[in-house]
Amino acid sequence: MTHVFHRHLRSTPPVADSAAGMRIRDADGRSYLDASGGAAVSALGHAHPDVLAAMHAQIDRLSYAHTGFFTTEVAEQLAHELMRSAPAGMSHAYFVSGGSEAVEAALKMARQYFVEIGQPQRTHFIARRQSYHGNTLGALAVGGNAWRRAPFAPLLVPATHVAPCYPYREQRADEAPAQYALRLAAELEAAILAQGADRVIAFVAETVGGATAGVLTPVADYFRAVRAVCDKYGVLLILDEVMCGMGRTGTLHASEQEGVVPDLLTIAKGLGGGYQPVGAVLAQGKIVDAMSQGSGFFQHGHTYLGHPVACAAALAVQKVIQRDELLPKVRADGEAFGAMLQQALGDHPRVGDIRGRGFFWGVELVADRGSKRPFPAALKLHAAIKKDAMARGLLCYPMGGTVNGVDGDHVLLAPPFIASRDDLQEITRLLSASIDAATRACD
Numbered sequence: 001m002t003h004v005f006h007r008h009l010r011s012t013p014p015v016a017d018s019a020a021g022m023r024i025r026d027a028d029g030r031s032y033l034d035a036s037g038g039a040a041v042s043a044l045g046h047a048h049p050d051v052l053a054a055m056h057a058q059i060d061r062l063s064y065a066h067t068g069f070f071t072t073e074v075a076e077q078l079a080h081e082l083m084r085s086a087p088a089g090m091s092h093a094y095f096v097s098g099g100s101e102a103v104e105a106a107l108k109m110a111r112q113y114f115v116e117i118g119q120p121q122r123t124h125f126i127a128r129r130q131s132y133h134g135n136t137l138g139a140l141a142v143g144g145n146a147w148r149r150a151p152f153a154p155l156l157v158p159a160t161h162v163a164p165c166y167p168y169r170e171q172r173a174d175e176a177p178a179q180y181a182l183r184l185a186a187e188l189e190a191a192i193l194a195q196g197a198d199r200v201i202a203f204v205a206e207t208v209g210g211a212t213a214g215v216l217t218p219v220a221d222y223f224r225a226v227r228a229v230c231d232k233y234g235v236l237l238i239l240d241e242v243m244c245g246m247g248r249t250g251t252l253h254a255s256e257q258e259g260v261v262p263d264l265l266t267i268a269k270g271l272g273g274g275y276q277p278v279g280a281v282l283a284q285g286k287i288v289d290a291m292s293q294g295s296g297f298f299q300h301g302h303t304y305l306g307h308p309v310a311c312a313a314a315l316a317v318q319k320v321i322q323r324d325e326l327l328p329k330v331r332a333d334g335e336a337f338g339a340m341l342q343q344a345l346g347d348h349p350r351v352g353d354i355r356g357r358g359f360f361w362g363v364e365l366v367a368d369r370g371s372k373r374p375f376p377a378a379l380k381l382h383a384a385i386k387k388d389a390m391a392r393g394l395l396c397y398p399m400g401g402t403v404n405g406v407d408g409d410h411v412l413l414a415p416p417f418i419a420s421r422d423d424l425q426e427i428t429r430l431l432s433a434s435i436d437a438a439t440r441a442c443d
């Protein structure tokens with residue numbers, strides 16, 4: 001009997017035993033091709049020697065120091081490295097232990113910024129439906145997944161949710177992408193005005209949506225349009241790139257492809273590539289300056305902030321990505337991967353949409369392509385695909401169920417950046433077989 005409090009309490013998952021490169025092996029000797037990098041975490045695959053060496057060296061030198069007493073050389077180096085390539089105007093990196101912690105810290109930084117500059121009446125966040133920002137209460141409050149929020153709704157800080165940028169389902173047939181972007185920006189403006197123009201702290205959005213509706217790539221101009229609305233009312237823009245950032249979409253930050261600069265940027269998964277739990281908030285100088293010239297203190301903190309071994313792992317991961325020129329690889333092979341998926345699944349009667357960038361792809365499943373009708377949530381198609389894929393030795397990241405009253409199933413693919421074209425072909429082949437088998441069983 002297990003004493004681990006697993007996610008699912010009526011079954012115990014296989015025991016992960018060892019891993020190298022693109023593969024994880026379980027205790028029964030089964031080998032799995034990792035097409036999802038866990039949950040879009042693994043950038044370099046498993047057991048990368050340079051990262052392991054950097055972690056060992058750091059453990060031997062200094063395995064822990066509390067940020068209430070010290071900074072460390074490795075945290076300073078990592079912050080320096082991140083600032084070298086950060087969006088314009090960013091000046092500091094705040095290191096935490098994961099994505100939800102990064103989002104919590106960003107929400108509090110945004111709120112404290114307005115307290116420091118004499119606008120304490122700003123108390124409200126605006127975010128998007130069908131989004132995911134983490135499972136702690138602040139992150140859950142801005143998250144737009146009704147199912148995840150439901151049991152905790154009475155505990156959540158106030159937030160309004162506007163429509164996500166979801167062209168496949170929500171762009172009208174007679175609407176050009178630029179018009180769609182403006183319609184969404186107008187909805188955001190109306191939501192700000194409904195709260196009171198000077199009452200909103202920030203608009204929070206994933207630059208490329210991840211864990212709730214499959215990969216949601218925005219239309220061109222969407223982020224420029226919402227940035228303009230935020231600027232009009234002095235509302236901060238918090239971009240959550242915990243999943244889509246740090247190279248996953250082919251540029252270091254996904255927002256680079258949108259032509260916007262956020263006020264706060266959250267990063268996590270790809271930062272440490274799974275070698276250590278680590279995340280960060282990258283902050284604009286004006287926010288840090290307001291605190292340093294005001295109270296002089298960010299009223300937040302955790303025991304493991306800036307953990308030296310986590311920083312060493314992240315620094316090593318980022319150096320390998322640069323040295324091995326993995327971002328151009330992700331762009332080129334990502335395009336090839338998209339073409340492979342299109343070729344294998346583009347005409348599949350149960351595949352409604354295939355979308356993505358770089359090594360971040362989503363496949364949306366439908367019972368009927370013409371009407372885009374999803375499979376009923378009760379069939380749990382996503383769970384069937386996951387199970388079938390694992391039986392074939394493939395790890396992908398299907399999700400689904402009822403989100404905001406809408407049923408839907410998606411498969412998210414986020415292979416490590418080291419995946420070869422043969423790996424991508426194999427992923428496509430196994431996934432197609434699983435989608436075929438699981439959708440046929442649900443017909």
Ligand code: PLP
Nearest residue numbers: 098099100132133134210242243
């Ligand atoms: N934000 C986004 C966009 C995410 O995708 C996730 C996790 O999937 C989180 C935040 C939460 O990160 P963590 O699970 O590390 O707390």
